[in-house]
Amino acid sequence: MTRFYPLEDRQLLAVDCVIFGFDNQDLKLLLIRRNMEPASGMWSIMGGFPRHDESLDNAAVRVLKQLTGLVDVYLEQLYAYGNVERDPGERVVSVAYYALIRIEDYDKHLVREHDAHWSRISDIPELVFDHRVMVDKALRRLRRKARIQPIGFELLPDTFTLPQLQALYEAIYQKELDKRNFRKKILSMGLLDKLEEKDKTSSKKGAWLYRFNPEKYQEALANGFYFSVDV
Amino acid sequence: MTRFYPLEDRQLLAVDCVIFGFDNQDLKLLLIRRNMEPASGMWSIMGGFPRHDESLDNAAVRVLKQLTGLVDVYLEQLYAYGNVERDPGERVVSVAYYALIRIEDYDKHLVREHDAHWSRISDIPELVFDHRVMVDKALRRLRRKARIQPIGFELLPDTFTLPQLQALYEAIYQKELDKRNFRKKILSMGLLDKLEEKDKTSSKKGAWLYRFNPEKYQEALANGFYFSVDV
DNA sequence: CCAAAAGTGTTCGCCGTACACCCATGA
DNA sequence: TCATGGGTGTACGGCGAACACTTTTGG
Secondary structure, eight states: OOOSOTTSOEEEEEEEEEEEEEOSSOEEEEEEEOOSSSSTTSEEOEEEOOOTTSOHHHHHHHHHHHHHOOOSOEEEEEEEEOOTTSSTTSOEEEEEEEEEOOTTTSOHHHHHHTTOEEEETTSOOOBSTTHHHHHHHHHHHHHHHHHHSTTGGGGSOSEEEHHHHHHHHHHHHTSOOOHHHHHHHHHHTTOEEEEEEEEOSSOSSOEEEEEEOHHHHHHHHHTTOOOOOOO | OOOSOTTSOEEEEEEEEEEEEEOSSOEEEEEEEOOSSSSTTSEEOEEEOOOTTSOHHHHHHHHHHHHHOOOSOEEEEEEEEOOTTSSTTSOEEEEEEEEEOOTTTSOHHHHHHTTOEEEETTSOOOBSTTHHHHHHHHHHHHHHHHHHSTTGGGGSOSEEEHHHHHHHHHHHHTSOOOHHHHHHHHHHTTOEEEEEEEEOSSOSSOEEEEEEOHHHHHHHHHTTOOOOOOO
């Protein structure tokens, strides 16, 4: 291949992926035990190296699939970390992503192979290099976005109850919300379809199941609507 | 140097910088004529290549200084662009930044050397590669941030009048604002020091000069204050 | 029958928005 | 004296926030 920029330094590039899940109680983070030097054995987020013929986004998708078996998940670029000394092994520029997955869907076998585990966000162990900085940035991004875009649903099963949805927001913001205000706000947006079915796993009375309707959201957007949840 | 990751592809990495300025009328963008192949002679934003011993942030600072002579300016990372085909010359991953500068301060000589010019954001010429995407993202970021953080002042001289500040917000959001509401909101935040001096360059009566007070802002932040301008 | 979670409405205060006239001054 | 831009206050409506009781049903 012709090289147009032959004099410039080539750099080692990585992608790292902060993976969030929700188990109906806590917001969680999928961490692996790093299996290469330096810092082998330390807790780390999942990462990999983009190939020369692979976009950053595709590299992130591949990394996520390697660990979880999942494709078609919410995945968003966070930030590029470019300090010279961030990886003590060698100068590596890392582009961080974060993903929101449905915690029941991931491939348990793959996760076991990678020596990974789910960690509560209130209880994150020491992480390798600057991964804690990435995680904190991912959390801030998630907290900002979940207020103004319907991305919370990416962390829930296809159908869910309003108490479940509220618990999710409470887990994200680590804050108790008022039940009446929350339901009023969510339902007033008109983005949820109510099913004729109750979930009885967490109460005798049972709670109605709902499903997020992306078409309604798109149509509302086109009419100048803005998603917003008060937290 | 020891290489810990010897098998991975090295990539060519660039930084590109969207530079905003305000001339009391329009929000403007500093564009250069690209002087290397491919696409030599096309309009482009300023860019460069991070050295192997240089952080991304420092590379962006260096690139900005090369074109404007300025250091100590507002500079924020935007996004990493990693499509394989984004630069037809060769696969290059580019980390984009945006800068807010005081348009009277830049080094005219350097800018002339780079064959650069200021373009109104409502009138941007065709740009090389995916630079237009970067510019659009920078504009969205600026518009989001200027509402909730006092970064607009980075585009104004040290002292400025309220009509000037309002004109700035109107230029950023391309929207006329109500004079009374704007002044009420800005002054109610208590972040501006009023000088005992008027600017008479744009009216006979003259408008009072103000200065943004970062200490007051920091103190307010510590007390749970949130900056916000309604647009 | 009772414990435990689901579901439901109203009031208040603040803030964003709309809106019109007087002031100061140089030419 | 007049044209030009600078400066000022009020009233209304909507929305976020606070708050307590009834319903359902399995055990």
